Amino acid sequence: MIEEKLNELDPAIVSTAENYAVKGYCYLHKLEVARLPEAAALFCEDGFQLEMMTCVDCRESDGIFRLVYQFNIYDIAQRHLLHVDLAPDQAAPSIAAVCPGANWYEREVYDMYGVEFSGHPDLKRILMNDDYVGHPLLKDFVDTAPQVI
Amino acid sequence: MDRMEVVRADDDRDTYYINMGPQHPSTHGVLRLRLHLDGERIIDAEPIIGYGHRAHEKMAENRDYLQFLPNTSRVDYLSGMIYNLAYCQAIEKALEIEVPERAEYIRIIAGELNRISSHLLWLGTFLLDLGGITPFLYCFDDREKILDILDSVTGSRLTYCYGRFGGVTMDVDETFLENTAAFCTYFHKRLVEYDKLVIGNVIFQERTKGVGIFAPEIAARYAVTGPCLRALGQARDVRKDEPYGIYERFDFAVPTCEKGDCFDRSIVRMEEMRQSLAIIEQALRDIPSGPVMAAKVPKRIRPPEGEYHFGVESARGHFGIYIVSDGSDIPFRMKLRTPSFAHISTMPEVLVGTMLADTVAILGSIDIVIPEIDR
Numbered sequence: 001m002i003e004e005k006l007n008e009l010d011p012a013i014v015s016t017a018e019n020y021a022v023k024g025y026c027y028l029h030k031l032e033v034a035r036l037p038e039a040a041a042l043f044c045e046d047g048f049q050l051e052m053m054t055c056v057d058c059r060e061s062d063g064i065f066r067l068v069y070q071f072n073i074y075d076i077a078q079r080h081l082l083h084v085d086l087a088p089d090q091a092a093p094s095i096a097a098v099c100p101g102a103n104w105y106e107r108e109v110y111d112m113y114g115v116e117f118s119g120h121p122d123l124k125r126i127l128m129n130d131d132y133v134g135h136p137l138l139k140d141f142v143d144t145a146p147q148v149i
Numbered sequence: 150m151d152r153m154e155v156v157r158a159d160d161d162r163d164t165y166y167i168n169m170g171p172q173h174p175s176t177h178g179v180l181r182l183r184l185h186l187d188g189e190r191i192i193d194a195e196p197i198i199g200y201g202h203r204a205h206e207k208m209a210e211n212r213d214y215l216q217f218l219p220n221t222s223r224v225d226y227l228s229g230m231i232y233n234l235a236y237c238q239a240i241e242k243a244l245e246i247e248v249p250e251r252a253e254y255i256r257i258i259a260g261e262l263n264r265i266s267s268h269l270l271w272l273g274t275f276l277l278d279l280g281g282i283t284p285f286l287y288c289f290d291d292r293e294k295i296l297d298i299l300d301s302v303t304g305s306r307l308t309y310c311y312g313r314f315g316g317v318t319m320d321v322d323e324t325f326l327e328n329t330a331a332f333c334t335y336f337h338k339r340l341v342e343y344d345k346l347v348i349g350n351v352i353f354q355e356r357t358k359g360v361g362i363f364a365p366e367i368a369a370r371y372a373v374t375g376p377c378l379r380a381l382g383q384a385r386d387v388r389k390d391e392p393y394g395i396y397e398r399f400d401f402a403v404p405t406c407e408k409g410d411c412f413d414r415s416i417v418r419m420e421e422m423r424q425s426l427a428i429i430e431q432a433l434r435d436i437p438s439g440p441v442m443a444a445k446v447p448k449r450i451r452p453p454e455g456e457y458h459f460g461v462e463s464a465r466g467h468f469g470i471y472i473v474s475d476g477s478d479i480p481f482r483m484k485l486r487t488p489s490f491a492h493i494s495t496m497p498e499v500l501v502g503t504m505l506a507d508t509v510a511i512l513g514s515i516d517i518v519i520p521e522i523d524r
Contacts, residue, residue: 021242022242022243022245022457023455023456023457023458024242024457024458024459024460025456025458028456047369049369049370049372050372051372051467051469051486052469052471052484052486054471054482054484056473056481056482057482068456068471068484070458070469070471070486072372074383074385074390079458081456081458099370100370100371100498101370101371101372101491101494103494104490104494112206125199126198126199127198127199127202127523127524128199128202129199136204136207137206137207137210139210141207
């Protein structure tokens with residue numbers, strides 16, 4: 001099972017079983033940012049797919065950005081959530097090499113939150129214009145677009 | 150990949166770039182593809198998205214759960230009903246609200262009608278992309294019938310806001326049920342005609358067979374879902390794998406094909422329309438009477454602190470809503486996992502080595518909806 005393999009990889013990984021009926025996922029794993037590429041590789045080897053990846057701006061409450069990776073294996077519909085906490089200026093390792101689907105999700109997180117991914121093949125904005133200044137999904141984002149009256 | 154090496158241009162050959170879009174009839178919206186070409190063959194493709202970005206996720210963080218409800222059907226305007234109901238179900242699951250039986254059946258009927266109308270639009274525009282104008286008119290005629298039926302109960306024709314936390318806004322009347330039943334009878338015959346007109350057509354087959362194959366490993370790497378995955382022979386359907394609502398009560402098959410080319414994707418969608426009809430017919434047979442709204446729904450929607458995921462099978466694949474709640478009545482974070490985003494991100498791999506003219510067929514066959522990619 002993947003949770004045992006993660007524990008073998010690093011005993012410091014905290015895995016909690018969640019109530020699938022309410023939450024929609026089976027396990028939540030909290031891991032150190034350095035362990036992320038190895039953990040992602042473990043999931044991919046086991047036939048998991050990266051369903052979604054995103055970021056949550058928790059700077060106000062915890063002083064961190066939380067990267068959220070959602071892996072699912074369709075044969076048994078077992079959804080795992082990975083939490084990786086980043087300090088505000090810290091770069092995260094890209095997992096696009098292990099799991100190409102992450103490429104665009106990481107670009108989106110970079111675009112919306114300004115989080116950098118080291119080793120990403122082509123880190124640039126994806127939804128906003130290339131010359132756009134600012135990162136819209138930050139909680140302290142102020143829209144400076146000229147108002148049409 | 151050996152396929153890539155074969156098509157790599159030699160150093161002394163001229164290659165060129167061509168911009169397909171952002172305003173191109175076959176991109177179904179504002180999508181730009183920057184294609185690097187050697188003659189007519191694509192050696193590199195880069196989709197450039199974001200032209201239709203409306204910041205739905207940012208909007209979600211600035212209004213309460215109920216106020217976000219009308220946004221959901223605008224994310225993917227072709228399966229707006231499915232998205233709208235999915236959002237309601239996500240909140241109901243987090244708050245553990247019981248939905249009355251009749252409302253569950255109505256949701257099934259409305260959702261499956263919406264799926265058929267979405268597939269009909271795909272069929273029409275796909276063939277339009279391939280150069281056949283007639284089927285487009287047939288499909289829109291049939292789609293119009295569905296829109297009329299849904300219009301009579303929801304009041305809107307495209308961007309429905311029919312679901313509510315705990316049920317649906319309006320009860321359906323006998324006329325709605327009769328019209329839906331009549332549509333099912335009519336549409337069974339129409340599907341036979343479509344098979345003859347489109348699927349059996351030699352020109353269509355020549356144009357789509359062996360074109361735009363999603364290799365199974367590409368599908369796995371990019372988490373491809375929906376008809377694109379089923380065309381590869383993998384019977385994955387959220388309605389079966391993680392049943393939501395009352396889908397487990399219905400008897401329906403998950404159609405699959407083998408090769409995963411444009412033709413197979415078409416076959417899968419045609420068959421899915423039949424399965425949707427079967428689901429609707431069973432729902433019409435079994436629908437009970439009773440209330441359509443839960444008696445006790447909290448006035449203020451405040452999911453307990455934590456993270457929630459809810460996934461449904463939209464017309465295009467797995468649509469997931471990920472909500473982070475801080476216990477207040479405004480979502481702390483809401484991420485919409487849309488199938489088209491995953492599908493279009495495979496394009497740099499799928500398009501390499503194909504002909505320029507096939508790009509149109511491939512884009513049409515994966516049934517992308519641009520607002521859903523850009524959100």
